[in-house]
Amino acid sequence: MEFIALDDQPFSVVEDVGFRSLMEFLEPRYTLPSRRHFAEVCLPEIYNIVATHIHELLARDIPTISFTTDIWSSDVSPVSMLSLTAQWIDKDFNLMKAVLHSQEFTGTHSASAISDAFEKMFQTWKIDKTKVHAVVRDNARNMTKAMMDSGLASFGCMAHTLQLAVHDGVFSQRSISDAVAIGQKIVGHFKHSPLAYSRLQAVQIQLGMKAKRLQQDVSTRWNSTFYMLESLLEQKHALATCAADYDLPATLISSSEASAADVIPSVRALRRLLSKEADTDHGVKTTKTALLEAVNKRFDQIESDPIFCIATSLDPRYKDWYFDEDVKQRLRAILDAHLTPAAGAEDETHGRESADHPRSKRPRPDGARPSLHDMFEEILEENGPERPSTTASQQLDVFLAETPIPRGETALGYWRNNHLRFPELAQMARKYLCAPCTSTESERLFSSASHVLDEKRNRLSCNKAEMLIFVKKNMHLTKK
Incomplete structure (x- = not known):
């Protein structure tokens, strides 16, 4: 059954001549069950095993969970499916992911129908809405309204907005x-x-x-x-x-671990790159200007959203170095409001071992075209390592005063090693860094759905299709 689920095989594979010959060669005494046995008995059994394990994972001490969702329609059968994937950070600061639903979604795709479906999905998994940090969705009005009607914080997929x-x-x-x-x-x-x-x-x-x-x-x-x-x-x-x-129809002359913390730095770096002039801009200046205007328009409210701002500030690769001074002050007030009074009792000198190591400027050859990576470096260099202290908690002062870690390192790796130094901030990081910035997980899920509902299995029921996808995507969580 694992072989069928993990490799997107049809149930009929157990009746194929080649497969039966292989099984007979490996173990002549083994009698293969029928395809009906696998579909009606084995699949529900393995689904229940995996689902029980996912329930146990979600019942653990998880402060917040983020989700992605999307709607997909099959090309080979009249079926639409609604997805729900979960993402959270465990107590050891490991990023955990699970597929919860890829269920049939019949009828109109109205906001009320989507909202009702979410209510039922959350009830199935006993998920308290107070533990939902954010839902990443597409920018369609029905999905946006559905999240509002459900009382869930949500934001559009950055990849879709881009x-x-x-x-x-x-x-x-x-x-x-x-x-x-x-x-x-x-x-x-x-x-x-x-x-x-x-x-x-x-x-x-x-x-x-x-x-x-x-x-x-x-x-x-x-x-x-x-x-x-x-x-x-x-x-x-x-x-x-x-x-x-030969005649041709025409002739032509002559880049899944990103989180909400990556959005603001990426947008700022992209804006800066598009605003820079380069020798290679000949012929594309108008396009660069138009793209810069479009990026500014689509992401104009990005620095007003606490989900993105707080996540960025708690990412040790960015902190508050990608914000203007007025945004920094507003952000600091938000952070202070989230911190408990205990955060101010931390010794400021505790854990300064790696603080204030100046970042060396990476030279760029004369005439070389700037890259998006160069824009990240420029923003960090301009802010510099010297940080004035404010009246906020000493714990936050120490964290923000330290030079950001290299972008090649991981934010969760940092918090895994430093959660004892900044316990209050670490708990906030578990909440805000669990949100992905795109709905890629749901889209990958539907890529799997297209393999399950293919030409060989275009009459497969949605219930069995969902169980197969669920097992395929979550089986690794049950393996040690």
Whole structure:
């Protein structure tokens, strides 16, 4: 049953000639049960085992839990599914994830229907709403209203918001949208014609190139469009050779552990990168300006949201170094309000072993194009290691005064090693750093759903499909 669930196999696999031959070779005395036995007996049994373990995990001392949710519709059967994935930080500061639901969602996708479904899902898992930190959702109005009606704090998926900004700022440019449309035609030509692809492959080999397929883009993922154009540019010589001999439909001339703490620093670094002029900007200045305006518009309220602000300040890679002075003061008041009076009793000198190590500036060659990584470094260098103390708790003073750890290190690793130095802050970190910044977990879940509900299993009931997905995604949590 684990083999069927983990490898997205149809129940009919136990009746396939090759599989039965393999089982007979491995153990001739073993009698394979019927596909019905696996579907009606084994699957519910293993589902209950995994579900019991997830219930036990959620019943432990978890201060807060964050969730992601999305709605998916199958291409091979008239089925829509509503997802719910959970994410929290355990007492040892390990990030824990579990899939709770990928259930059938029938009828209208109204806000009230989504809200009712959430109520039932939370009741199933005995989740108290007071323990819900945030729900990451898409930006659709029905989903936004559903979270409000349910009394749940929520925010839009950063990847989806960034997709909207790229669409507003880049794809709205006629020259770019035309280039993308041409690229899609070329890729589609080779994708849907085995003969055309074999010709391209032969040309690649003749030119001494590695035979590679062109990347297909997905309209809702700007990075997939980038990779498509990149693959076309990489294969431009092979495509030009093909175009000389064969007709083409068109010709083209010539980046899951991120948390809410990553949003503000990433947006600030992106804004700075787009506002910088570089020698390579020739021909794309208008596009950069339009993209900067779109990013500013889509993320204009980001620094007013306590979920993002507090998470950023409690991430030892960022702290409050990515905020302007007025935001820092407002944020400090929020942090002080969250801290207990006990935080002020901490000895300020306790744990200063790693404090105030100045960050060395990484030189960039003259004329080199700045990168997004360079923008993170610039912001940290401008703030400097010397931090004035305020009247807030000494524990918070010490934490904020220390130089942020390198971005290559993990925030949870820091809190795992320093939770005794800053006990009050560590508990806040468990709450605010458990929120992901995208709904990737739900989207990955639906990728699995498309493998379960495929052509071989297009008549599989939604109940069994959900159990298969649940087992596949959570089985590792039961293994030591």
